[in-house]
Amino acid sequence: xxxxxxxxxxxxxxxxxxxxxxxxxxxxxxxxxxxxxxxxxxxxxxxxxxxxxxxxxxxxxxxxxxxxxxxxxxxxxxxxxxxxxxxxxxxxxxxxxxxxxxxxxxxxxxxxxxxxxxxxxxxxxxxxxxxxxxxxxxxxxxxxxxxxxxxxxxxxxxxxxxxxxxxxxxxxxxxxxxxxxxxxxxxxxxxxxxxxxxxxxxxxxxxxxxxxxxxxxxxxxxxxxxxxxxxxxxxxxxxxxxxxxxxxxxxxxxxxxxxxxxxxxxxxxxxxxxxxxxxxxxxxxxxxxxxxxxxxxxxxxxxxxxxxxxxxxxxxxxxxxxxxxxxxxxxxxxxxxxxxxxxxxxxxxxxxxxxxxxxxxxxxxxxxxxxxxxxx
Amino acid sequence: xxxxxxxxxxxxxxxxxxxxxxxxxxxxxxxxxxxxxxxxxxxxxxxxxxxxxxxxxxxxxxxxxxxxxxxxxxx
Numbered sequence: 001x002x003x004x005x006x007x008x009x010x011x012x013x014x015x016x017x018x019x020x021x022x023x024x025x026x027x028x029x030x031x032x033x034x035x036x037x038x039x040x041x042x043x044x045x046x047x048x049x050x051x052x053x054x055x056x057x058x059x060x061x062x063x064x065x066x067x068x069x070x071x072x073x074x075x076x077x078x079x080x081x082x083x084x085x086x087x088x089x090x091x092x093x094x095x096x097x098x099x100x101x102x103x104x105x106x107x108x109x110x111x112x113x114x115x116x117x118x119x120x121x122x123x124x125x126x127x128x129x130x131x132x133x134x135x136x137x138x139x140x141x142x143x144x145x146x147x148x149x150x151x152x153x154x155x156x157x158x159x160x161x162x163x164x165x166x167x168x169x170x171x172x173x174x175x176x177x178x179x180x181x182x183x184x185x186x187x188x189x190x191x192x193x194x195x196x197x198x199x200x201x202x203x204x205x206x207x208x209x210x211x212x213x214x215x216x217x218x219x220x221x222x223x224x225x226x227x228x229x230x231x232x233x234x235x236x237x238x239x240x241x242x243x244x245x246x247x248x249x250x251x252x253x254x255x256x257x258x259x260x261x262x263x264x265x266x267x268x269x270x271x272x273x274x275x276x277x278x279x280x281x282x283x284x285x286x287x288x289x290x291x292x293x294x295x296x297x298x299x300x301x302x303x304x305x306x307x308x309x310x311x312x313x314x315x316x317x318x319x320x321x322x323x324x325x326x327x328x329x330x331x332x333x334x335x336x337x338x339x340x341x342x343x344x345x346x347x348x349x350x351x352x353x354x355x356x357x358x359x360x361x362x363x364x365x366x367x368x369x370x371x372x373x374x375x376x
Numbered sequence: 377x378x379x380x381x382x383x384x385x386x387x388x389x390x391x392x393x394x395x396x397x398x399x400x401x402x403x404x405x406x407x408x409x410x411x412x413x414x415x416x417x418x419x420x421x422x423x424x425x426x427x428x429x430x431x432x433x434x435x436x437x438x439x440x441x442x443x444x445x446x447x448x449x450x451x
Contacts, residue, residue, distance in 0.1 A: 028422035034430060047422040061422075128400025160439070166417070171406040176417060180439035221439035227417065229409040243437035251437030259414045267414065277436045302436055334423060340434065367430055369423050 020098045020125040020132070022057040023049050028373045036338065036365020038070040045371075054095070061089040061106070072361060073300070076348045077194050077208060085110040098125040112191075114143040134164040146191040154187035172229040182219045189213035195298040196348075197287040198355060205355040206286060212296045213282075219245030223253075235259040243277075249302065251277035269313035269334075279304040285344050286356045300361065304343035311336035320374075329374045336367040
């Protein structure tokens with residue numbers, strides 16, 4: 001479903017890699033699990049990178065989401081469902097002097113959504129290798145359909161322009177700055193989601209109609225981050241991001257993390273993340289009447305909300321004696337607990353009250369990542 | 377969008393102009409701590425891109441995720 005559809009871009013990850021050096025030959029096999037708000041998603045993820053002649057590198061990825069959804073949206077306006085999303089990706093990098101050129105492509109498909117994404121980037125080390133500047137351009141083409149409705153079909157055209165700067169500030173401090181402009185045009189809402197409006201003829205006091213979003217959206221995101229090597233062998237990182245778009249959403253993210261190795265084999269991480277956003281200008285939990293305005297949304301991702309995350313991670317590094325082709329390997333476990341709190345999205349599972357006075361919705365999610373990494 | 381494109385080009389030109397004249401204030405032999413794997417922006421890409429996906433599927437903001445690549449259009 002569209003909720004998890006347009007994510008191909010995230011997995012084009014090697015594009016803003018450090019210039020001047022290609023990534024290690026490495027394979028990662030991960031099992032991921034998400035459980036929250038009536039939705040369970042799990043599946044495998046695989047990423048393999050291999051370089052040749054210290055000048056070329058290729059990577060390939062495979063990712064699966066197996067979704068079982070009985071979310072609040074599904075419970076109140078539809079029926080629980082199960083589905084699967086599969087994604088493939090390939091990438092190529094070429095290192096020439098201090099410049100790395102990269103290109104990648106990915107495809108994400110599910111029964112009602114198909115997304116093709118291509119990306120190009122260039123990264124260069126400069127100022128005595130103290131600074132790395134990366135520029136990238138990404139283009140996405142999505143096809144949207146709706147289960148049970150062969151007459152519906154639409155597209156989304158997406159372009160992303162980005163710059164990423166990494167700066168060595170001192171021998172213990174590195175700083176980063178990222179800026180992205182994302183433009184989208186096409187069918188941007190979820191074909192299954194509905195808004196509710198006051199309807200005195202209805203027994204519950206409200207009825208539903210289909211969402212209607214604008215067909216264009218442009219967003220800008222700016223983030224700043226710093227990572228500091230502490231006087232003992234450990235690292236602390238802080239990050240802040242500001243986002244704004246033409247739908248009047250403004251979001252702010254702040255995150256701190258701490259990394260602590262223990263001996264040569266163990267590495268522990270702990271992090272806290274806080275996020276807040278206001279609602280889109282055409283969002284309402286309850287519209288006063290049907291067709292109240294041109295654009296209508298009651299998508300909780302566009303509601304005023306906050307989320308906070310507390311996460312832990314542990315990694316154990318070892319030399320696998322029975323796998324000679326691996327120079328080292330690691331086993332990793334990460335757990336995150338996320339609390340989502342909505343300021344203007346109400347819990348419609350509560351009935352028998354005046355529409356618009358239902359309790360505000362909130363939920364907790366558990367996220368687990370368990371993965372094996374092998375360097376060869 | 378046009379000003380954003382212009383800003384990108386300007387930033388790149390600024391960043392690349394006269395780069396050979398600047399003396400690095402942190403010498404290569406002083407970067408031992410920075411080269412430690414615990415100082416990597418993104419130690420485990422397969423893991424960090426997944427958690428980004430978790431957030432961007434459930435929040436209105438996207439993009440500028442730094443060392444882990446591009447944004448997304450999830451909603």
